[in-house]
Every structure is written in structure tokens, then in C-alpha cells.
Amino acid sequence: MHPIIKLVSQRIALGLLLLFGASALIFGLTEALPGDAAQAVLGQAATPESLANLREEMGLDRPALTRYVEWLGGILQGDLGTSLTNKLDIAESVGKRLGNTLFLAFWAALISVPLAILLGLLAVRYRNRWPDKLISAVTLTTISIPEFLIGYVLVYFIAVKLGWFSPLAMINDSMSIWQKLSAIALPVIVLTMVVLAHMMRMTRAAILNVMQSAYIETAELKGLNNFKIIYRHAFPNAIAPIVNVVMLNLAYLVVGVVVVEVVFVYPGMGQYLVDHVTKRDVPVVLACGVIFAAIYIGLNMVADIVAILANPRLRHPK
Amino acid sequence: MNEQLTHMTGQVTAGKMTRREFMGKAAALGVSAAVASSMFANAARAAGPKKGGDLKFGLQGGESTNSLDPATYASSVPFMNGKQFGDTLVEVAPDGSIEPRLAESVEGSADAKVWTFKLRQGVEFHNGKTMTSEDVLKTMERHSNEDSKSGALGIMKGIESMKADGDNFQVTLTDPNADLPYLMADYHLIIQPDGGMDNPGAGIGTGPFKLEVDEPGVRHLFSKFENHWSDYGNFDSVEVIVINDATARTAALQSGQVHAINRVEPKIAELLSRAPNLTVHSTAGRGHYVFIMHADTAPYDNNDLRMALKYAINREELVDKILRGYGSVGNDMPINAAYPLFDETIPQREFSLEKAAEHYKASGHDGSPIILRTSDVAFPGAVDAAALFQQSAAQAGIPLEIKREPGDGYWSEVWNVQPFCASYWGGRPVQDQMYTTAYLSTADWNDTRFKVQAFDDLLFAARAELDPAKRKEIYSQMGMMVRDTGGLICPMFNDFIEGVSNQLDGWETDPTQEMMNGQISRKMWFV
Secondary structure (H helix, E strand, O other): OOHHHHHHHHHHHHHHHHHHHHHHHHHHHHHHOOOOHHHHHHHHHOOHHHHHHHHHHHOOOOOHHHHHHHHHHHHHOOOOOEOOOOOOEHHHHHHHHHHHHHHHHHHHHHHHHHHHHHHHHHHHHOOOOHHHHHHHHHHHHHHHOOHHHHHHHHHHHHHHHOOOOOOOOOOOOOOOHHHHHHHOHHHHHHHHHHHHHHHHHHHHHHHHHHHOOHHHHHHHHOOOOHHHHHHHHHHHHOHHHHHHHHHHHHHHHHHOOHHHHHHHOOOOHHHHHHHHHHOOOHHHHHHHHHHHHHHHHHHHHHHHHHHHHHOHHHHOOO | OOHHHHHHHHHHHOOOOOHHHHHHHHHHOOOOHHHHHHHHHHHHHHOOOOOOOEEEEEEOOOOOOOOOOHHHOOOHHHHHHHHHHOOOOEEEOOOOOEEEOOEEEEEEOOOOOEEEEEEOOOOEOOOOOEOOHHHHHHHHHHHHOOOOOOOOHHHHOOEEEEEEEOOEEEEEEOOOOOOHHHHHOOOOOOOOHHHHOOOHHHOOOOOOEEEEEEEOOOEEEEEEOOOOOOOOOOOOEEEEEEOOOHHHHHHHHHOOOOOEEOOOOHHHHHHHOOOOOEEEEEEEEEEEEEEEEOOOOOOOOOHHHHHHHHHOOOHHHHHHHOOOOOEEEOOOOOOOOOOOOOOOOOOOOOOOHHHHHHHHHHHOOOOOOEEEEEOOOOOOOHHHHHHHHHHHHHHOOOOEEEEEOOOOOHHHHOOOOOOEEEEEEOOOOOHHHHHHHHOOOOOOOOOOOOOOHHHHHHHHHHHHOOOHHHHHHHHHHHHHHHHHHOOEEEEEEEEEEEEEEOOEEOOOOOOOOHHHHHOHHHHOEEO
């Protein structure tokens, strides 16, 4: 078997094992939280009688292990089950939310990743001169300000005062792609500002590291211009650490944007998960948790594989 | 007013002039924008409700876990959804009287035990079926039978039997209750086809708007139901948008993305009201913020200690600092002037360090810290309110220790479990319902463990009494009992603070529930 295929299949098997572990952990932790779905749903309006009725209806009167095994059996057949609280099909509602989350993450990534790498290259080209310092100063400032604050400031000036975009990033199926893009403009800007610095600085550092090598000096001596040296000779050799950090940020864009979702009222996975944790809706929490874990594991796997493919020494092991 | 202006307002009233035209011409006549704006509003109001337009609400209190099943309603967004697609038999009118809805009239027997609702004929559900008394009966059964998990289960307890009889629906009670019609106005009791037995969350009712899109925690879209039975509902569509973040909510209102928002934070209400295109309405309601002691648990089983704590809280300061003036002081009873049959002559409890110290001494408390549990979710500002309480109590020599609890699980682990904590009550349409819910000895939610036989007797006597003057007197006595011997410290009644776009007209002050008791989409219109 080709070593790459072997490696990928090993990684996938390991990933599945990790997913199983993650689901058990999530289930255990949600069970350990005080209260259950019945209590959370009825809240202040609970009476012992209605609590007992609701528990029975939700199946919460059965032992935890039975419920976990049943859930596991369902997911192996591709059935995520139904929500305890509103009886909606989980696959359908999660699918919609996941679609929205990926939509936002896609556009944020499409803008931020090339921009970050370009800025990183520029910073190397003008190392220690004013463009480098300006790029670092601006991106480090935006990463240091909490994202909700950037969000509120943008909402106040761009949405309320200027009226260019809507303060609500609500999207739905009846909107055209342009309406959707206009709706998510503000959150995309915020997310771009938040992830830019990390990727930019890593690009800069990785390329600078390579720039010390002897072959760069050779390239310089044979008369190549600065920018060509960077993208022809330095960048390919610096790609592994850059991909790593890009994947980490992509994972963040998918699983870590709950604050931005709240500020812009975006119907993504984050708020959906938080609502269901509050209501102790275990099947939904499990579904979301497993999806998040899968995305995280998947992206990290891609980063590893790209790093291997980019390095001839790892690509052709002796 | 000169002739030209008179003519122009006439044009507006006749619907022949838009706001923009009116404002422009008025400015040309040298009328200031503020004056012109209010003239336009008056003229437009004289024209009466206009039809059409898409109304959008931005509401706090919605989660992805919400269902359309009326039995599960416990927060603002589901409550609002129910008011769009559903009707109850009767509704509480803004003045506190009973207004007929799906029932044309209500009649009680002389002993207030048997109540007959004469149902409206030809009312159509959104699925095309015609409403019958069977549907009503099934609905009420679903909320009150043994398997029920309805939020209305508590108020359905006194019912002995129900029957559907042609055009009538009849309720027989185990004990007399003059306020039964008010119980039937509860927002959970939406009449559903077949009582919602087969599909409770379908969102099918008889209301002026029928469900189009249901995305829990995101938005709920309703369109005008052409075959609705009443004149209510002036809009082509109503969209309930969930905006839990307070800043996002106000931004959405200010930028015109939504037309009405609930829960404006007291600290920004004043600032928001200066925005030109909207009005901030503050409505005195029946909801109140409380600190509750279990009167059967040491050390709170000592009335002197309870009185000491009641005197040691500075009510004016709390209304001032926690509610920013959007509320009124409480009197250690769950009733205020917003209730019918309220006795205005009951003296107000004042803040008095001397009396607090005196009672504290008389209680013989050993001086160990009294633990007050609080949390952000108990009511907005509950943590700060507890700190203020701690400070004023310390001045009277009473050692309060604040224990901050996590919001998650507060209603299951702390409220109604721990002997002293912060909480809130939403208020009920009538005194009987409030006392029955939380002060009757046998009530499930008796969160102050107030168990007084004499009080219970008075409560039942008031239910059977049909003479309002006598009932008022009984309620006055009951209020005094809770005030002077109960475990309730009620420092303040909170107002509903809501922001409404000036594009809407027809606002009414309604103390029953927030957002004009959910009637904005039925009663208001676009100018």
C-alpha cells in the first residue's frame, strides 16, 4: 500500500475512535450537570406532577447508559434522533444551522486567509520598515480587542449611523445570494479582523526563518528580485507551519464564533448549541459536539497531510 | 392653525397625503418638525387603522429549544407566537375586564360553581376545519388531564368536570370561583383543532395570523389568515425575530430592521427615548422582583427576623438604582394598584433602620450570617440589588452574606429549594390567581412556605363572594396578612419597558403582560 494512503486510513480510524471518546465525554458531562431537560423546560413553572409526566415522555426515567447506547445505535444507522425539548428532527435543524455556520466561515476564510498570507509576504518583503510595522500594529490591535466590542462598534457606526448594512445578520432560504452576502458583511469583517493577525504573523515568521537558508542567498546572488525569491523559494518551504495555523483558524471560524453569532443574531451552530446545553437537551448537544469534534479532527488531519505532501523528505520516506 | 394646515391634515386623515409630503409642506409653512410630526400622527390616528405592511418584532426570550405547543410556553417568544396564531376563549382587556374572544359570552351560576361559555359560531382553524365545542373540550382536557405537562396545569386544578354541549362549553368547579373566566384567559389555553391531541406543536389555531416559517431560536413568520373571525390584525405578515442580545435589539430598532422590541434595559431607556424615530413605552405591570424566605425554616420561621429584614431594605433606593425609576416600590405583598379590587388604603412599608434593629433584637438571632442566594437570572440586576440590601441591612446590624449562584440551574436547584433567595414573579390578571399560585398552603409554587389556615379560608371565601365591595375587603385583609407575617420581601414592581417604532400607531397601555399583552399585531397599524 502507498504510504500516504496507509497514513490517511490510519488517521481516519484514529479520528473515529476520538469521536467515539468525545461523544462519551460529552454525554457524561451533560449528565453530570445539575438538573435535566424536564426541569429546564418547565423552569419556574414546574410542579412535581408535570415534571414526572414530562420525564416519562422524554424517556428520562430510564438509566443513562441505556439512553447512551440507544443514541449510539441510532447514529451508527445515520439517525441523530429528535430533540427532547421541541420534538424537531435533529438532522434537519442541525443541518440548517451547520449550513449557515459553514456559509459564514467560508466567506470569512475566503477573505481572511489570502489576505493574511499576502500581508505576511508583504511584511517579509518590507521587513522592519514602516509597512511591516503598520501591518503588525493594525492586525495585533484588532486581535487584542474583544470581538463583541468590534462587533458593537461596527453595528453602531456602519449599521445604525450610516445605514450601509443591516445590524442583524439573519439569513434564510428566501434570500438571494447577494442579500445573504450583504447580511453577513459585518460579521465577516469582524471575524476577518479576529483571525488575521495569527495567520499573518505565522506566515511572516515561517518565511523569515526560511530566508536565513543558504539557498535563498544563492537565489539572491543569481539576481532574482525580492518578491520572486519569497514566493518561488521561501514560501513552498514554509508552507507546513502556515497550513497548520490556517487550519486552526478555520476550525475556530466554524466552532468558536458563538459570541459573534449572538452580537449579530446569526442563526449558526454556536447559539443553537448553547440553547440546548441550557435546556439539557442531550441528543442535540451530542449531535453538535460530535459535528464540532469531527470538523476539528478533520481539519487537523488535512493540515498534517498537507505538511507531509509539501515535504519531499516525508513524502518519500526511506 | 391656518387654513392650509387644516386642509393638509384633512388630506392625511382621508389617506391622500403621505408623511413625507406632509412634513415637507409643513416645513415650507414654517412649522417645526416636532410639531408637524405630532400633527401628522394625530391626523393619521383620526383616519383609524390602516391595513397592510409587514410587522417585525425583535424579542428577547427565545431559544432554539422552543416549541409551538402552547402547553410548553414559558418565555416571551413562544408567548408572542401563541398570540399570533391562536385565540383563547376570553382575553383580559387593558382595563382588567374580560373581553370575549372565541366565547361570545360567559355566564356563571349563582354559586359561581358552574360556568358556561357560549362559543362563537363559524370560527375557522387555519387547517380549514370549523371550531366546535369538542375542540374546546379536548384542549382543556389536554392541559388538565393526568398526563399533562402544561404550564397551565396549576390553574386547572379546581375543575371537577367539563362538558361540550352543542354551542356551549361548560366547566363545573369543585369549589366556587368568581374569577374562573380569568383563568380561561391564560395564554397557554389556546384552542387547537382536536385540542392539539394529535400534533400539539403544529401551530394551528384560529388567530389572525397563520404560521408560515418556524425556525425556533431564529424567527417565526406568520401571514394574514383571510378567514379569521374578527377585525383584529391589520398587517399582511408578522415576523417574530429572536434577538436575545440587548444591544443588538436596540440597534435593530434604531436602524428600522424591526418595529417593536421588548425588555429595553432600564439604564439605556432614557437614552433610547431620545432617538427621533421611536417611542419608549413604560407600562406599570403586575410583575415584581422579590427576596423570598421560607417561613417554615430556621431562622426564617421567626416573624421578628422576617420583619427585621423587611424593614432593612431600602425600597426607594432599589427602584432608583436597579430599575432607574422604571417601576414602583413594593409593599411586601404580591399585589399592587394594577390589580382589580386593590385596596389603596393599605399603608406603605417604609425603610426604617430603628425598627429593623428593634425586630432583629427581638428575634434573638445568634448573629450568624444570614445567607441570601442570588444570581443574574433571578431578575435583571438581582446581584446588585442583593448587594444594596446587604449594605442597608448591615447598617441595622443584620449580617447578610451573599452567595452568588450560577444562572444555569437556578430555577431547579435554588428557587423554591433554598430558604432565602432572590426571584421574580410575572404577576397574574387577578388577585385570586396570584394568591392561589404562590400563597395557598397547598400551592406547588408556595415559594415562601406561607401556610396559614385563616388565609386559605379567606381565599376560598373571596372566590365564592360575588359582591365586589366585600371581595375587596377580603383581599385587603389577605394582603395585610402576607405583608405582616409572610416570608415575602417585595421591594419593587417592575415596569415593562418597550421600544416601538413611530411608524406604528394605536398603542394601548395594557398591564396584563408585556408588549401590550401580545396584542400589538392585532391592534396597532402602520401610519
